[in-house]
Amino acid sequence: MTFRPKMTAFTDGIRALSDLRWRAWAGVVADLWHAEGRLGGVGHYVSPDPRIVIFLKDGGKAIRLADSPVDVAARPAAQITYIPAGMPLWSQIVQPGEFRHIDLHFDSVALAQKLGERFGMAAATAALARPVTLDGVPEIDAIAHLLADELQGDGLHDLYGEGLVQAILGRVLAYDQIALAEPLRGGLTPHQMRRVTDFMQANLHRRVSIAELAAQIGLSESWFARAFKQSNGETPHGWQQNLRITAAKAMLGRDDATLVGVAAATGFADQAHMTRAFRGVTGTTPAAWRRGHGG
Template identity: 30%
Template sequence: MDSPALTHNVFATLSRSRAALERSGSLGDGMAVAQWNNHNDATTYRGPGHHTLSLYLAGGYQTWRRDRPGIYGAPGKLCLLPDEHESEWVIEGDLRFVHLYFKPEHFAQATVALLDREPRSRQLRDLTYADDPVLAAYCAQIVQLNWQDTASHLAANELAHGVLARLILEHSGPRAYLPKGGLSAGARRQVIDYIDGHLDGNITLGDLARLAALSEFHFARAFRDSFGMPPHAWLSACRLQRSRTLLRDSNLPLVDIAAACGFANASHFSNRFRAAVGANPSQYRAVLRK
C-alpha cells in the first residue's frame, strides 16, 4: 500500500479512529487520495492545515455533523473541509467514502491561474452534503482507477486537477478579511508576469525583489504572505505546470521542453517531473494521447 496520504492531518485523525482504510495513494503533485469505511464512530477535525474533499460512496444515511443536527448524508453527497475547518461528526450505521487531500499551495496556484486573484483573498467554502454532479463524477472516476498503475495514476492526476479547478471556480469565495502584509496587487501581477515570461532562464530572488522595489529579505516574506509558499517553490511549480502543458499540447522533443521550462537538461527535467507527478515525461505524454 502506498502511504503518502499519511502526511495529511485528516488522514492521521481517521487512522486513530475506528475507520478502516481500504487503500490510499499519491495522485502526484503533492495531492493524495484515501478510501475508507466506518461504522458507529465519532470523529473531530480541528484546523487540519490542508483541504479535504469527501464523497460518500455507500451508506451515510445516519451520519451527521454535531453543529448541523437533522441533516444526514447519502451516497453521492460531498463534503468540503477547508484547511482552517473545525467540525465534529457522528457516524451511526455504515459509511464508505473517499477523501481527496489538497495542500494550501494547490489552492494558491489554481487561484492565480484560474481567477488571477491573490490566493489569500479567497477561501474554499465549508460544505456539508453538497450536490455537485460534475465534482462527484470526477471523484467517482478516481475511485474506479488503480492508483498504483502508472497509466491509471496519471489519469487520476488529471482528474484531481479537474477537481481542484471545479472547487476554485464553483466552491470558493472572497475571504471575509484580508490578512496584513503581502505584495501589492500591482507588484504581484508584475512578479507573476515576469516569472511566466522567463521560465526558460535563470530567475533570481534579486530579479523578483527589484520588480517589487523591496529588499530580497522583505520580498521573500511578502511573497510567502501572498502566495503561501516561498518564491523558489512557486517557480518550480510554474516550470512543472508549463512542462505538463507542452507535453500535452505540443510535439516538442523532451530536450526542447526541458530548455523551455528552465531545466538544466532532459535528465534533470525527467527526474523532477517523476518526483512531482509519479511518472516520467514520456509516460505522461503517452497516457494523455491514448
C-alpha cells in the same frame, strides 16, 4: 518532494474494513476509505491543508458533520464537502453500517499559488477560506467512482488520475466562485489566524520568518503580510513579540523563575533584550512588573 498531508484524527466507534488505498500526484494525495461505523460513533479531524471529502453511494446519509462538537448532530453529511485548511470537523454516526469515501488532500501553498496566478491572490485566498457543500452532482459522483477504481487498481498513467482530481476540483471550486470571491473582512479568517498564532506559540524560542508563517495557511509572503496587518493592526513580528511578553509575564509570576531563564524560554537573546522589549510594551521592566504583581 512529494506532498504529504498531516491529518490529525481521532475516532471512536469507527473502524476501517480494508487497507487504505491511496495515490500521490503533484500537490495532491487521494485516499480511498472503506469503513464501518457503529451507532453513536464519533470522529474529530483537522488538517493544515485544504481537502475535499466525497462519499460514495449515499454513504454520507449515515453520518452527521459539524464544525463544532456542540452542533455535531445538526446536519447530514453532504455528498461532497470542501474543508478549508485548519478548519476542524466533527462527525457522528447516526445509522450503523458501512460507508466509503474519497479524501483529496491538497498542498495548500501549491493550490493557493495555482489559483492565484489565474484569479488573483485575493480572490483565491477568499475562495479557499470558505467551506463548500454539494449534493446531487452526478458528474462528480461519476468522476469519484472512476477515481475509486483507479485507486483500487494497478494505476494508469499519472495524467489520468491527475485529470480526474482536477475535474473534481474545478467543479467543487467553481470558476465564478473564485473569480467573484471578495476578500474576507479583516484579512485572515479566524481559522487562519488561530493556526498562525499556534505556530508562533510553538516557536516562541526563535524568530519565525514571514515565509514560514505564510506557508502555514498557503499564502504568498506579500499577501500574508498585508492580510495579517489588516486583521490585527500589527506586523507578524510585533504580534509574536506580544506573545513573548505575555508568556514572560506568566513565568515571572513563579518564584523559582529567574530573569535570565525567562528571557531564554521566551525567545529573547538575553535579559537585556527582554527588558527593552518588555518596557516597550508594558512601560516597565520585568523586575518592576514582578514586584508589582507579587512575584
